[in-house]
Amino acid sequence: MAPTKLEHEDHSRDAAFNKAMHKESSMAAGGFSAMMRKDNTAHKAAVDEYFKHWDNKAARDETTADRESRKAEYATLTRLYYDLGTDIYEYGWGQSMHFCRFAYGERLHQAIARHEHYLAAKIGIKGDDKVLDVGCGIGGPARQIAKFTGAHITGLNNNDYQIDRATLYAQKEGLAHQLEFVKGDFMQMSFPENTFDCVYAIEATVHAPSLEGVYSQIYRVLKPGGVFGVYEWLMTDKYDNSNEHHRKIRLGIEQGDGISNMVKISEALAAIKAAGFELELHEDLSKRPDAAPWYYPIAGEFKYMGSILDFYLIGRMTKFGRGLAHSVMGLMEMLGLAPSGTMKTANSMAAAADCLVAGAKEDLFTPMYLMIARKPLNAKA
Numbered sequence: 468m469a470p471t472k473l474e475h476e477d478h479s480r481d482a483a484f485n486k487a488m489h490k491e492s493s494m495a496a497g498g499f500s501a502m503m504r505k506d507n508t509a510h511k512a513a514v515d516e517y518f519k520h521w522d523n524k525a526a527r528d529e530t531t532a533d534r535e536s537r538k539a540e541y542a543t544l545t546r547l548y549y550d551l552g553t554d555i556y557e558y559g560w561g562q563s564m565h566f567c568r569f570a571y572g573e574r575l576h577q578a579i580a581r582h583e584h585y586l587a588a589k590i591g592i593k594g595d596d597k598v599l600d601v602g603c604g605i606g607g608p609a610r611q612i613a614k615f616t617g618a619h620i621t622g623l624n625n626n627d628y629q630i631d632r633a634t635l636y637a638q639k640e641g642l643a644h645q646l647e648f649v650k651g652d653f654m655q656m657s658f659p660e661n662t663f664d665c666v667y668a669i670e671a672t673v674h675a676p677s678l679e680g681v682y683s684q685i686y687r688v689l690k691p692g693g694v695f696g697v698y699e700w701l702m703t704d705k706y707d708n709s710n711e712h713h714r715k716i717r718l719g720i721e722q723g724d725g726i727s728n729m730v731k732i733s734e735a736l737a738a739i740k741a742a743g744f745e746l747e748l749h750e751d752l753s754k755r756p757d758a759a760p761w762y763y764p765i766a767g768e769f770k771y772m773g774s775i776l777d778f779y780l781i782g783r784m785t786k787f788g789r790g791l792a793h794s795v796m797g798l799m800e801m802l803g804l805a806p807s808g809t810m811k812t813a814n815s816m817a818a819a820a821d822c823l824v825a826g827a828k829e830d831l832f833t834p835m836y837l838m839i840a841r842k843p844l845n846a847k848a
């Protein structure tokens with residue numbers, strides 16, 4: 468396979484943009500309050516730059532060149548996506564930006580934490596381990612796994628704003644001694660080889676233009692005998708690229724979730740082996756017979772209501788709930804209270820949520836393909 472061309476990294480350019488767009492909002496109390504404090508001009512520039520990849524590019528007539536141009540700018544695309552989406556995620560979901568399985572009566576934050584603990588347990592993270600979290604978001608999973616295992620965790624992220632928020636929360640929770648956040652592109656990591664005892668990635672490596680590329684980097688920085696565990700976003704092997712309806716679902720997910728190229732389960736399995744790993748376990752966890760499906764909080768269907776406490780969670784994703792939220796957002800944008808392009812971003816996320824649900828119901832997509840893989844003890848550097 469031809470190696471993926473890496474995007475040139477420019478950390479001082481990114482830091483300057485972060486300062487211009489987010490100003491002091493990384494210190495804000497939460498997602499909503501942070502959302503209101505953006506610089507309008509920089510926010511609009513980010514919206515234009517992000518949506519240039521998607522506007523007027525329907526699945527019906529998507530060309531190879533469209534996909535290749537997104538892959539070529541994978542790092543910018545993802546960085547801008549999280550510049551635009553982090554506050555919305557934090558406000559609407561929480562500090563752990565991933566899906567999870569649901570046991571009977573389990574609340575979102577409990578289920579999220581359990582999903583994180585499960586991965587840590589499957590990897591076998593121990594108290595004295597040096598661990599890497601690839602694509603750490605604002606550090607929700609790293610804080611949880613640090614508390615659960617006692618390990619030291621380094622979070623890698625290419626978005627400065629997310630690093631600022633992750634650092635703030637680690638300090639607030641008194642976990643700064645166990646956590647460190649590093650800026651960088653996971654396709655070209657700056658860590659020396661054989662640095663970490665374990666590596667995990669939670670719904671993050673889907674942002675890579677090539678899974679073999681990112682898995683090879685993970686392999687390089689893992690110590691021989693070290694373990695990598697991942698929850699991967701993948702199209703199932705039922706996905707048929709010649710089917711326009713299937714392509715529409717994949718493209719909707721990619722556009723609304725900042726993904727340049729999402730691949731199938733078979734391709735991920737081939738990629739992890741090609742990177743050199745011994746695959747010890749792999750399973751699509753979305754297939755487990757759970758009390759409620761992973762997508763119930765974004766489906767807007769009251770049939771999944773576990774208790775009255777779910778009313779708001781489900782209600783906001785119904786047609787009425789979305790209409791209301793979007794009218795309020797539109798009004799705020801018009802009055803200059805929310806930065807320009809907020810509504811466009813939220814609409815794209817909502818459309819993606821529909822594709823995520825359709826993808827799950829039609830058995831075309833999973834956000835929790837678990838793979839546990841080991842770097843052989845006798846691996847050469």
Ligand SMILES: CC(C)=CCC[C@@H](C)[C@H]1CC[C@H]2C3=C(CC[C@]12C)[C@@]1(C)CC[C@H](O)C[C@@H]1CC3
Nearest residue numbers: 555556559560564565566670671724816817820
């Ligand atoms: C993008 C990747 C790889 C992972 C993020 C997974 C999830 C945390 C997000 C995927 C769709 C998101 C939506 C929301 C929160 C975060 C997600 C579930 C909202 C519910 C936030 C509130 C908005 O009003 C609606 C959003 C729909 C999509």
